[in-house]
Amino acid sequence: MTTQETRALTAAPGASPASLDAGSKGAPTASSTGPSTGSPAGPARRVPPRRRPRAWRWSDIAEAAGALAASFFLTWLIFNRLLPFRIMPLAFFAIWFVLFLPIYWFVTKDGQGTTAAKDRVATVFVMAGALFTFTPIVFVIGYVLYRGLKSLSGNFFTQTMQFVGPLAEATDGGALHSIIGTLEQLALATVIAVPLGVLTAVYLSEIKGPLARPVRLVADAMTALPSIVAGLFIFSLFIKPHIIGQSGILGSLALSILMLPTVTITAEQVLRVVPGSLREAALALGAPYWRSVLMVVLPTARAGLSTAVILGMARVVGETAPVLMTTGGTTLLNPNPLSGFQDNLPLFVFTQIRSSQESQVDRGWAGALILLVIVLLLFILARLVGSAGPGRRRFRIPIPGRGGRRRGR
Amino acid sequence: MTAPELDHTRPMAPQEAVPGPMGGVLEGVDVSCWFGSRKVLEGVNIKMDAGVVTALIGPSGCGKSTFLRTLNRMHELVPIATLAGSVLLDGHDIYGVGLRLTEVRRRIGMVFQKPNPFPAMTIADNVAAGLKLTGKKVADRDGLIEASLRRAGLWNEVRNRLDAPAGGLSGGQQQRLCIARSLAVSPDVLLMDEPCSALDPTSTRRIEETILELKDQVTIVIVTHNMQQAQRVSQHCAFFLAAENEPGRVIEQGPTDRLFSDPNDPRTADYVNGRFG
Ligand SMILES: Nc1ncnc2c1ncn2[C@@H]1O[C@H](COP(=O)(O)OP(=O)(O)O)[C@@H](O)[C@H]1O
Ligand SMILES: [Mg+2]
Numbered sequence: 191m192t193t194q195e196t197r198a199l200t201a202a203p204g205a206s207p208a209s210l211d212a213g214s215k216g217a218p219t220a221s222s223t224g225p226s227t228g229s230p231a232g233p234a235r236r237v238p239p240r241r242r243p244r245a246w247r248w249s250d251i252a253e254a255a256g257a258l259a260a261s262f263f264l265t266w267l268i269f270n271r272l273l274p275f276r277i278m279p280l281a282f283f284a285i286w287f288v289l290f291l292p293i294y295w296f297v298t299k300d301g302q303g304t305t306a307a308k309d310r311v312a313t314v315f316v317m318a319g320a321l322f323t324f325t326p327i328v329f330v331i332g333y334v335l336y337r338g339l340k341s342l343s344g345n346f347f348t349q350t351m352q353f354v355g356p357l358a359e360a361t362d363g364g365a366l367h368s369i370i371g372t373l374e375q376l377a378l379a380t381v382i383a384v385p386l387g388v389l390t391a392v393y394l395s396e397i398k399g400p401l402a403r404p405v406r407l408v409a410d411a412m413t414a415l416p417s418i419v420a421g422l423f424i425f426s427l428f429i430k431p432h433i434i435g436q437s438g439i440l441g442s443l444a445l446s447i448l449m450l451p452t453v454t455i456t457a458e459q460v461l462r463v464v465p466g467s468l469r470e471a472a473l474a475l476g477a478p479y480w481r482s483v484l485m486v487v488l489p490t491a492r493a494g495l496s497t498a499v500i501l502g503m504a505r506v507v508g509e510t511a512p513v514l515m516t517t518g519g520t521t522l523l524n525p526n527p528l529s530g531f532q533d534n535l536p537l538f539v540f541t542q543i544r545s546s547q548e549s550q551v552d553r554g555w556a557g558a559l560i561l562l563v564i565v566l567l568l569f570i571l572a573r574l575v576g577s578a579g580p581g582r583r584r585f586r587i588p589i590p591g592r593g594g595r596r597r598g599r
Numbered sequence: 600m601t602a603p604e605l606d607h608t609r610p611m612a613p614q615e616a617v618p619g620p621m622g623g624v625l626e627g628v629d630v631s632c633w634f635g636s637r638k639v640l641e642g643v644n645i646k647m648d649a650g651v652v653t654a655l656i657g658p659s660g661c662g663k664s665t666f667l668r669t670l671n672r673m674h675e676l677v678p679i680a681t682l683a684g685s686v687l688l689d690g691h692d693i694y695g696v697g698l699r700l701t702e703v704r705r706r707i708g709m710v711f712q713k714p715n716p717f718p719a720m721t722i723a724d725n726v727a728a729g730l731k732l733t734g735k736k737v738a739d740r741d742g743l744i745e746a747s748l749r750r751a752g753l754w755n756e757v758r759n760r761l762d763a764p765a766g767g768l769s770g771g772q773q774q775r776l777c778i779a780r781s782l783a784v785s786p787d788v789l790l791m792d793e794p795c796s797a798l799d800p801t802s803t804r805r806i807e808e809t810i811l812e813l814k815d816q817v818t819i820v821i822v823t824h825n826m827q828q829a830q831r832v833s834q835h836c837a838f839f840l841a842a843e844n845e846p847g848r849v850i851e852q853g854p855t856d857r858l859f860s861d862p863n864d865p866r867t868a869d870y871v872n873g874r875f876g
Binding site: 465467468470471472473474475476477478481482485486489490492 | 709732
């Protein structure tokens with residue numbers, strides 16, 4: 191392919207870059223097939239090289255690599271030989287990028303013309319932008335991993351902070367009480383919010399009652415509810431008037447307030463895409479409306495509904511503000527969410543990281559890592575369950591036939 | 600490839616020796632329909648006899664589907680829809696107080712233009728869905744599934760994968776699955792709204808065979824755009840037509856042979872000979 195370009199170059203030595211570009215991209219013209227390719231038999235008929243338009247060829251990669259290397263060494267020259275003082279590494283990257291652009295521009299323009307050069311430089315800009323936005327995420331996750339793994343040990347999952355003093359090693363003690371608290375509070379919040387949310391979604395999309403519009407408006411607005419307000423609400427409703435003391439269940443209630451709108455809105459959107467023809471089919475069989483919703487609409491949307499639930503859980507599992515006021519926080523293991531103070535992972539991180547002791551701060555990072563892993567697992571679960579949705583049947587694993595009449599049920 | 604299979608199912612199909620056609624007699628009496636303030640159908644009188652396949656033909660937009668949907672009270676699912684007149688099933692008004700809405704729909708089944716099996720259910724569950732949806736229990740569920748699939752001419756193709764998702768079937772198989780699903784609740788009448796318009800010729804032929812086999816067991820009303828199909832499967836035929844900005848009316852009805860060979864109305868002649876529509 192490079193040879194073809196050089197041939198095009200030799201065939202039209204005085205041509206402008208634009209016409210060169212056209213020559214190299216289009217089929218070889220008669221003039222360029224002339225004397226340069228003297229094949230032994232008959233008039234030379236060159237088979238045009240096969241390529242995929244706009245795909246990266248080796249020559250393109252070589253151009254990019256060459257430009258990268260050239261700008262790198264130029265930057266190195268400036269920084270290490272010409273400048274009398276040292277500059278931060280970040281500036282090195284910035285200058286490297288700034289120098290790379292014109293070099294790459296000229297290299298591509300020389301080889302393939304202005305149009306291709308513009309295209310390439312624009313591609314570089316877009317890719318740099320993507321990299322620029324993606325880097326912080328990588329750094330955040332990477333840093334949590336780095337700090338968290340240092341103090342993460344087996345007893346982090348088996349011990350509590352009950353007998354751990356402020357001067358203990360970072361690997362002493364554990365967050366068992368917080369992990370148990372998080373899991374219990376999350377489960378309870380799910381149990382409270384999911385039926386409410388799904389029922390509301392059914393009301394919004396299936397029953398379409400007169401209250402549907404205001405309810406949808408409120409649900410939409412509630413997604414923006416500051417989480418501290420949810421905590422405050424439960425605090426002033428139960429704790430201030432001494433109805434129930436701070437406990438896991440109150441944390442769950444606060445979390446379920448935050449979870450409810452997420453579940454409702456996602457579930458409603460999922461129910462909405464269930465084809466109306468299925469509802470009609472169910473009704474035409476003589477089903478009462480509630481049975482058609484319960485046995486056809488909801489099962490058809492079950493994958494999407496599971497995604498809605500998991501998204502709701504992921505939304506609240508890392509919330510700190512609402513549990514700060516409602517669960518109390520403790521260093522003891524309290525598996526009973528209904529009475530007594532309970533801890534959870536966000537609270538654990540919060541209390542540990544505020545400490546002036548380096549070992550405690552390290553422990554906080556380990557807690558953050560576990561929290562991150564839980565959220566990651568929830569999202570992976572959501573994707574897995576969601577990909578088996580009714581609209582994407584090709585991902586569903588077909589159940590092999592049992593080779594005979596169906597039995598049971 | 601599939602046709603010979605059907606042939607050898609025939610002797611196995613549970614066909615009791617019945618003296619007369621089973622099915623119910625459905626009669627639309629002076630039916631008019633509106634969507635909002637727009638009248639789309641006026642004064643339709645059609646008697647759909649047991650043992651007879653009735654075909655509704657006419658250009659699109661003339662109200663065939665609307666009429667069909669008044670026959671099992673699906674019309675009223677559209678919030679702005681209203682109607683006048685009555686529909687009698689074996690002499691009882693289905694819009695009267697004596698019959699329950701769900702019972703009407705169970706006794707008058709419907710097959711839609713686009714196959715719509717329940718994607719979240721297996722093939723067997725789809726067939727038995729009507730039982731679950733109407734809260735009925737049967738002793739021999741497997742037997743009912745097999746009988747319904749046989750009547751719809753699908754048993755041999757799916758007998759080994761009853762537990763597979765229904766979405767894996769071809770379009771024609773899905774449509775026959777929908778027919779089996781409708782048959783499983785033992786309706787008296789089966790309404791079919793262009794059941795073959797989304798299908799290939801082979802599947803269409805299978806459905807037509809199925810219709811001919813079923814016609815002594817249930818009363819069948821079929822909407823079709825295909826003149827040959829109307830001639831092949833129906834014995835009674837009604838021609839609908841809507842003039843511009845006017846509601847649809849039945850221009851002519853009668854035995855299918857007569858309607859196609861010797862129509863009384865020139866508009867019918869034009870339509871059945873493919874000169875418009
Ligand atoms: N849901 C609806 N809302 C309003 N108008 C409708 C609706 N369904 C059908 N119509 C109108 O009723 C008329 C008859 O429609 P339809 O019965 O579907 O015709 P056909 O089945 O004969 O093609 C058409 O003019 C159509 O625009
Ligand atoms: Mg129609």
